[in-house]
Amino acid sequence: MRILHTIPQEDGFRMPAEFEEHEGCILIFPHRRDSWQNGAYAARKAFKEVIDIISLSEKVTVCARYDDYDSARFLLGENVRVIEMESDDSWARDVAPTFVTNGSELRGIDWGFNAWGGLEDGLYFPWDKDNKMARKLCDLLDADTYHQRDFILEGGSIHTDGQGTILTTEACLLSAGRNPRMSKQEIEDHLKRCLGGEKVIWLPCGIYQDETNEHVDNICAFTSPGEVVLAWTEDKSDPQYAMSAACLSVLQQAKDARGRSFRVHLLPLPRPVTITAEECDGLDDMNGEPTRTPGERLAASYVNFYIANHHVVCPQFGDENDQTALQILQKLFPTRKVVGVYARDILIGGGNIHCITQQIPKIQSR
Amino acid sequence: MRILHTIPQEDGFRMPAEFEEHEGCILIFPHRRDSWQNGAYAARKAFKEVIDIISLSEKVTVCARYDDYDSARFLLGENVRVIEMESDDSWARDVAPTFVTNGSELRGIDWGFNAWGGLEDGLYFPWDKDNKMARKLCDLLDADTYHQRDFILEGGSIHTDGQGTILTTEACLLSAGRNPRMSKQEIEDHLKRCLGGEKVIWLPCGIYQDETNEHVDNICAFTSPGEVVLAWTEDKSDPQYAMSAACLSVLQQAKDARGRSFRVHLLPLPRPVTITAEECDGLDDMNGEPTRTPGERLAASYVNFYIANHHVVCPQFGDENDQTALQILQKLFPTRKVVGVYARDILIGGGNIHCITQQIPKIQSR
Numbered sequence: 192m193r194i195l196h197t198i199p200q201e202d203g204f205r206m207p208a209e210f211e212e213h214e215g216c217i218l219i220f221p222h223r224r225d226s227w228q229n230g231a232y233a234a235r236k237a238f239k240e241v242i243d244i245i246s247l248s249e250k251v252t253v254c255a256r257y258d259d260y261d262s263a264r265f266l267l268g269e270n271v272r273v274i275e276m277e278s279d280d281s282w283a284r285d286v287a288p289t290f291v292t293n294g295s296e297l298r299g300i301d302w303g304f305n306a307w308g309g310l311e312d313g314l315y316f317p318w319d320k321d322n323k324m325a326r327k328l329c330d331l332l333d334a335d336t337y338h339q340r341d342f343i344l345e346g347g348s349i350h351t352d353g354q355g356t357i358l359t360t361e362a363c364l365l366s367a368g369r370n371p372r373m374s375k376q377e378i379e380d381h382l383k384r385c386l387g388g389e390k391v392i393w394l395p396c397g398i399y400q401d402e403t404n405e406h407v408d409n410i411c412a413f414t415s416p417g418e419v420v421l422a423w424t425e426d427k428s429d430p431q432y433a434m435s436a437a438c439l440s441v442l443q444q445a446k447d448a449r450g451r452s453f454r455v456h457l458l459p460l461p462r463p464v465t466i467t468a469e470e471c472d473g474l475d476d477m478n479g480e481p482t483r484t485p486g487e488r489l490a491a492s493y494v495n496f497y498i499a500n501h502h503v504v505c506p507q508f509g510d511e512n513d514q515t516a517l518q519i520l521q522k523l524f525p526t527r528k529v530v531g532v533y534a535r536d537i538l539i540g541g542g543n544i545h546c547i548t549q550q551i552p553k554i555q556s557r
Numbered sequence: 558m559r560i561l562h563t564i565p566q567e568d569g570f571r572m573p574a575e576f577e578e579h580e581g582c583i584l585i586f587p588h589r590r591d592s593w594q595n596g597a598y599a600a601r602k603a604f605k606e607v608i609d610i611i612s613l614s615e616k617v618t619v620c621a622r623y624d625d626y627d628s629a630r631f632l633l634g635e636n637v638r639v640i641e642m643e644s645d646d647s648w649a650r651d652v653a654p655t656f657v658t659n660g661s662e663l664r665g666i667d668w669g670f671n672a673w674g675g676l677e678d679g680l681y682f683p684w685d686k687d688n689k690m691a692r693k694l695c696d697l698l699d700a701d702t703y704h705q706r707d708f709i710l711e712g713g714s715i716h717t718d719g720q721g722t723i724l725t726t727e728a729c730l731l732s733a734g735r736n737p738r739m740s741k742q743e744i745e746d747h748l749k750r751c752l753g754g755e756k757v758i759w760l761p762c763g764i765y766q767d768e769t770n771e772h773v774d775n776i777c778a779f780t781s782p783g784e785v786v787l788a789w790t791e792d793k794s795d796p797q798y799a800m801s802a803a804c805l806s807v808l809q810q811a812k813d814a815r816g817r818s819f820r821v822h823l824l825p826l827p828r829p830v831t832i833t834a835e836e837c838d839g840l841d842d843m844n845g846e847p848t849r850t851p852g853e854r855l856a857a858s859y860v861n862f863y864i865a866n867h868h869v870v871c872p873q874f875g876d877e878n879d880q881t882a883l884q885i886l887q888k889l890f891p892t893r894k895v896v897g898v899y900a901r902d903i904l905i906g907g908g909n910i911h912c913i914t915q916q917i918p919k920i921q922s923r
Contacts, residue, residue: 192630193635257623257643260693264558264692264696269558269559272558272696273696274640274641274693274696274697275640275641275642275643277623277641320623323626326630327626327639327640327641331638331640
């Protein structure tokens with residue numbers, strides 16, 4: 192593995208869209224007791240359900256800490272590869288490399304990771320194990336790695352259509368805990384150069400109380416070039432209403448890198464999901480303080496799905512909109528089977544199915 | 558990865574000879590401070606020299622502990638793959654899988670490992686990290702693994718010609734610290750069934766003071782079917798003389814699995830190599846006791862070479878026989894370049910170049 196200090200776009204590399212073909216998918220076996228209730232017992236079962244579906248059409252690699260290797264190996268299917276790798280938490284989307292390709296070669300971008308905000312408003316300390324994972328995953332895959340550790344970015348804060356358009360949120364990328372010394376324009380230019388893009392669409396915000404500073408992958412996602420889904424509520428008393436409306440307004444006025452207007456498909460949100468006292472009790476403390484508060488609203492959204500080669504894996508919350516979300520997505524992904532996974536036990540950790548996955552694009556020669 | 562409880566030979570699998578083509582080679586980045594002087598500083602340099610040569614013709618994967626990943630990545634070449642894996646020590650020959658193949662598929666045997674003798678006469682405690690490596694390496698390589706953890710064996714205690722003949726030593730395989738409840742015949746039968754062999758040649762012993770209970774790979778090795786090198790001294794006052802002579806006697810009377818007599822090439826030993834007080838001082842204690850004693854004789858032998866695809870990497874000791882050993886080996890390996898590496902800093906750990914490597918056989922479909 193070479194550690195590269197050049198720029199992907201200048202090397203002829205770009206980030207493919209998630210709906211392009213994958214070689215495989217990376218996840219991390221959950222373990223953090225202050226993120227996942229009951230020693231991550233239920234989260235592991237939920238991760239396994241997600242993995243079982245993805246592994247039907249993709250080679251899945253799961254990173255397990257030394258202490259968890261045997262448990263992961265025992266729980267997961269024979270077609271899943273479990274490899275040893277230390278981590279602070281389990282969000283492959285945000286700590287695994289963002290993969291780029293020139294069509295015949297795979298490379299990974301090793302962004303800086305500081306637990307969604309570092310000492311400003313990060314979610315845990317320290318985060319050094321997580322920050323080292325992207326390079327190690329490139330090494331594992333024999334992919335050269337772009338050294339971008341001086342630029343703080345999580346994979347969940349960007350989406351691309353693979354045709355030059357990048358989608359992100361101002362709430363996250365302009366947050367004080369990431370790259371405060373860079374202007375919006377500098378960040379935009381850097382994104383384009385790293386991801387091989389020509390246009391950045393800045394949504395103002397994401398999902399209410401999303402503790403990632405409102406990652407785009409929880410509110411809006413490409414389903415094909417020129418088409419997106421947007422998390423939506425009709426309840427004007429919900430703080431989310433104004434947030435989703437503001438995003439819709441941007442999308443309605445925007446054109447993508449190829450000059451197309453967006454077809455925006457509204458994906459209803461579940462009714463607010465709040466954490467119970469019993470669930471809170473199952474979470475270990477963080478530095479002597481409770482991790483979550485009973486009644487706290489979680490950032491539930493159906494947009495947090497993963498597009499596998501043959502499936503779309505979409506979170507379910509036991510809500511009346513569960514089926515509606517699946518039906519809308521099934522129409523938008525006619526060549527894939529849309530499958531729901533009850534994901535409350537992932538949501539308690541703060542993210543969802545998209546957040547725990549990272550796709551490896553398919554390369555012709557590989 | 559499937560965990561198999563069947564028997565390789567019955568599944569049509571066999572262990573290829575080391576001189577058959579390799580897909581790659583596995584090593585472990587040294588770290589153990591009571592095995593390697595000065596925090597393994599010099600050992601790492603010596604390992605790197607070995608790796609640099611092997612990686613000219615094989616894909617090298619180096620397992621580094623979490624704490625050592627960055628150091629290993631920095632030290633080793635770009636064409637070397639560094640992966641994270643905890644270990645107790647650094648002898649890939651003995652803790653990595655013994656790979657077997659049916660010609661189109663690779664599988665690994667996960668023998669039990671107890672640090673060369675367990676509580677009887679093992680060299681350190683605990684050894685659980687080492688014992689878990691074989692399975693994890695199979696997982697990494699997407700190779701199914703034969704569960705043989707109930708049978709204690711190190712890869713350094715066996716050699717094969719790939720044509721049904723297995724070479725081992727009684728001193729090691731019949732030791733009290735390995736499989737004391739099995740008879741010699743039972744062990745022989747088990748070896749044949751696991752390695753796909755038809756005949757086991759039992760050498761009585763190995764190299765004097767070899768703390769592995771005298772692994773075969775330090776005294777005798779196949780250079781081609783029907784031909785072996787045997788570590789030899791002409792000094793009749795050396796305890797090694799009688800040991801090598803006893804092995805020679807067995808080899809002269811034996812026939813291999815195909816009915817051939819052996820051509821035995823005597824490979825001179827270096828003069829006795831003893832550890833200095835300064836070297837001992839560089840070793841951390843083990844449980845409050847010195848690890849080695851100044852003047853202690855080390856099990857130096859030129860037989861402990863590694864056969865790479867295009868090279869043979871042979872230890873050198875600054876001895877007058879260094880060149881002779883290379884010349885003898887060069888004649889026996891006419892299609893490979895025989896290269897010496899000054900290996901005193903590996904020898905201090907107790908083994909040598911063959912001990913720190915484990916080849917992955919080449920499979921047609923891979």
